Structures are given as structure tokens and as C-alpha cells.
Amino acid sequence: MRKYTPKDNVQGKAYYTDRFWVAPSVPRSDVSEDAHFAALLEKIKESVAVKESYIQIGQMVVHIHPKDNIAVLRLVKEQCDYAMCTEISAVDYLAQDGEFEIFYQMLNLKKAKRIRIVTRIKEGQAIESAVPLFNSANFAEREMYDMFGIVANNHPFMKRILMPDDWEGHPLRKTYPLQGDEAASWYEVDKIFGKENREAIGPENRDPARIDRYDTKRFSRVGYEVPFGADISAGEQKTEIAYSDTLLANYNKSSKQLDERR
């Protein structure tokens, strides 16, 4: 029987796992330890519900409901000097919880403080766009849509950004294989030669490390050299390797041979 491989996460896996291994966690500290973050959290809590909050590696992380994202971003921007939204992206948790985790990385330039606003949405659910508050969200949300398929409502130009407009699938989802899926292997063939020529061309090789054993146009084997393009599906002749006697010295023999050559 073929070995079962999970289809909901096709990313690289550790080939060795210890079932007694419990991964430690990066320590989290309480928000009250930092006066600035504590005051900020109080302000956020006054207007919206906060699910969870802590400080991890010097930055405050605030988990909120997805419907509150704009309210919180506006609050921290207008009242708390978090003038820059440096990054927006998502993490795929579809296999575990059927959810995406979206984070907004915010920067306060006056106090040199950073917070991360985190929210979770279900697959197929859309999030309100942050473009009215931060123009940096324009490209960032487009990339998030391109890579995960998360739609931002009221975004001025919700189109793919890095992948071609007619690409199928969202590459950073865990279900998307590293080498690309079936549609990816036909994409360029269809574009350049047309769908009708699929059979003549064949799918694109998207694995750069793939070696075809019988391909004598691109590969040759030392000791089994054959003419360019020869058909070797029935097997090939072994070519004895002949070394030049004049250039090579046999170091297993005495050093006299070397002296002779000199």
C-alpha cells in the first residue's frame, strides 16, 4: 500500500520526529511589565474586545476580532502615534483550524515601539481593507490576496500582484506544493503554444533537480557515453574508461615514476 501523505499540508516535513519531543515556547511576558504597552492596551480595550495580549520578544501582540481591525488600526494611528503600518500578511492555519491568521505590524516612530495586531478569519471570509488608513496596505493586501486568496473589502485595486493575473491557486497556502500544481505545469505551455498542443509539448518540468535517466540530449553518464540523442531505453554499452599514461602518475607505486617524468 502506498504511504499516506496528508494533502492539507504538503510543505517540507522533518523526516525524523521523536514522539516524546515537546517543543518549548518562546517566553511571553505580561503586558503590565511595560508601561507604554499597558497604557496602549487599556485604550484598545476601551473600544474593542481583546481576545489575548502579551509581550513576546520586545513587541506587544494583540489578538482581536476580524470585524474590529479598522477600529483598532484607526485608534492606534490617530491616538497613539503608530503612524506606520510596516507589514501586513497572513499565516495559513487551514489544516489545523480552517482559519487564516492575519497580522498588522505597526510602528510608533516617536517612542520606537512596535506592536502586532493579530486577527483570525475563516476561509472564504473577507477582511476590511486598511488602505483608507495606510497606503502601504495597498501593495501588502494585494500580495496577501495573491499568496493566500484573502480578499480585502473596499480595496481600490484588488488584483494579483506577483503572480500573473490568470494564475490558478494561491502559492503560499500549505496545500500548494513547492514545485507548483498541475495548472502551473501547463501555464506556459498553454500561453506560448496553445492548449491544443499540450500533447505534443508535454507538461513543463518544474523540478529543477529532475534528471531523466533516458534523456541523452541533456545528460550523459561517465563510462556509458552514447551519441547525442541516441535511444537508450533498451540499455547502453559500457565504455571502458581509458586514462592517459603520460599525464597520470600512479601514486601507489614508488616515487621513482615521478622522478622519471621529471
Add this chain to the structure above:
Amino acid sequence: MMQQPNKLVPFFENLNFERDDNTMVVNFGPQHPSAHGQLRLMLELEGEKVIKAYPDIGYLHRGIEKMAENMTYNEFLPTTDRLDYIASTANNYAYALAVEKLLGIEAPRRAQAIRTMLLELNRIISHLFFIATHALDVGAMSVFLYAFREREFAMDLMEDYCGARLTHSSVRIGGVPLDLPEGWLAQMMAFLEKMEYELEHTYEALLTENRIWKMRLEDVGVIDAEDALSWGCTGPILRGAGVQYDVRKEEPYELYGELDFDVPVSDRNDAYGRYMLHVEEMRQSARIIRQVMPIYRKSEPQLMAHAPQYISAPKEEIMTQNYALMQHFVLVTQGMRPPKGEVYVPTESPKGELGFYIKSEGEPYAYRLKCRAPSFYHTGILQKVLVGTYLADVVTMISSSNIVFGEVDR
């Protein structure tokens, strides 16, 4: 004229290149010598005035974030070279620092000194490249040749240290792989003197008060503080808009906290101000490297952090001690397993704020890695700045924003 689409030249969607009124759509790139890589800009022109600009990116997309999810942490480090390939040590360092923060380790002092010197040397390399290509794009050919001569000396220094000129991989998670070679510091001193001399007597003499240079750069590509903040611009663009924010100064990492350097800032908001900033930043980099040299000389010879669970022991121990060899074997074959958690670490790369967000689930592969590339956002603001400028200034603005497409497309 009707477009004649075929399979290799597809129809541009909903796009009429020539219209009945005096507007026209110009397709700038993706193969254009001043597009600094693969930037396709669609410009809607009214006469020579840009009324709409639409940057189209993704021509150099290699899926580096996807690759990060399929590689162990040490395996991924050389891939970061390919982000901002003009100053690859800055990428290696930003990634290594993010993983170190996740692991909770700190590089030994000598490694920190070497890293700081390499980072600043990379800043000089990148800024020399900026001045060279900026001048070339605007039309000053000779500055390009002079600046590339100095850049070559700087890359020789990099080559002496790590053996590579562009893809350095000169930083490791937990420290640096090698000590500085014999006589490197003396060569570095000689280079800095030469660079500072040339900076003053060649580049600045050729450009700063040059009438044509000033006419082409002054009041071109105006980005004010409000726009820069809103569009997520960092680095020289943010400082060129009058906001004095440098991650090295405000959130110090490595040795920057104990060094004495200034953060130049310009309130001109235009391309000329940003050019002056780059020149001044190179002087500050030279100043930093000079301060780090005595720190390096005084430091202990240890190069990699001592954290046997995550970092291999030095080669000598691996070759002589059984347990170190066993741990090395596990780390090489399985990769390190950082604790569960997430981290976002910003660093000041030559282009701006380069940050890595890493989400770890305790596996040898990162669960999610996001590279916050400064050039990505600097490309985004093009759709705002270019509107209202003339076609001739578009190239000035692109080269003044100093975008590198390895980083934009990832």
C-alpha cells in the same frame, strides 16, 4: 493602430495605447535599462505629463517565502543573498538576527564586531552602486565608472573575507563563520581613506554643484513626510522626507548602541536631498567602521555563540570530541528546532527597514517566513509620486527610490 495579439505577445487587457484625445499609454519596461531590473510601469500620459502610473511587478518572483517553508533554517540562509543582491550581507544578517532572537541567543562580541563592519561595508557598496546608477540614469556616464571602481575595491574586501563578491552568505545564525583574514583591517583602512577622498574630490565634485545634476534632481520625485509614513517608506526616503528615523539608532542591534554616529536627515523631500543623504551616510559608515576596529582587536576570539542545542560547536571540537560530533550530525541532518513562537525583527538595510517575520511551530522548517522588503513599498509609492511629473523625470524618480527587484518580487 489595432494591436495584433498573438500567443507570445498577448493582448494588453483593456488598454488602448493611442487614443483620440491627447492621452497616450506608455509601457515602460519590463525590459528597460533604467527600470533597475524587471519593473513594468504603465504610464498614462497627457502630452508629456504623467496622469496615471501603475507599477506592475512580479517578473522576478521566485517564491523565496515558499522556499523558506521547505528548508531548514541554516539551509535557507544562502537564499537570502538573492533578495537584495546589491548588499547581500544585510539580508543574511537580518535573517540570522531574526532566528537568533527566536532562539534567544546572542552572537559573541568578535562576531558582532565583524558583522557590524561587514554591514557598513555593504552599505558603502550599495550606496556607491546607487550613486553610480543614479548618475547613469540621469545621464552622467563618468560618475558611474568612477563609483564602480571604488565599489570593486570594496567587493575585493568582501571577497577576501568570504570568497564571494555578490552572494556573500557571510553571516551565520549565531555568529560568523570565519575570523578576518590577515591584513584585512589595514586594507579596510586604506579603502576607507581612498573612498572618502574620492567621495569628496570625484563624486561630490562632479555632481553636487553640477548645474545639470541640480536641474535634473531638484524638486523631482517629491515625497513629503505624510506620504512617506502612509506608504510605508523607510530608510533614505523616509529620512529624505525629514523624519529622522534609523533603526540602528532608535532600536539598536549589534554594536550600534555603543557607537557614535549621526543619522543624516534632509527636509528637501526631493531626489537631490536623497542623493545628499546617501553621500553623508557613506561618510557615517566609514566613521562606524573606524570605531569598530579597536573593539574587534580587543575582543575574545570566539566566533559562534555557544548553544549546543541549536548551533554546531567549532570545527576543532567536532573533530576531537565525540559529543560535539553527534550534535553536529543531528544539526546538519535534521536542522535546528527553534522554540514555538513568532518574531519580527527590523534592521536598517541600505535600502530601508528590512525585517523578517518568522513563525515557528517547533519544527526544523519555518511555519511561515515573511520578508518585509523596503523596496516593495518604495515601488508602491511610485503610483503616487509619478502622477503630475513629466516623462523625463520618471527615470530620475525610479533610480532615486533605489529599488532592487530581487527584494521587491522575492
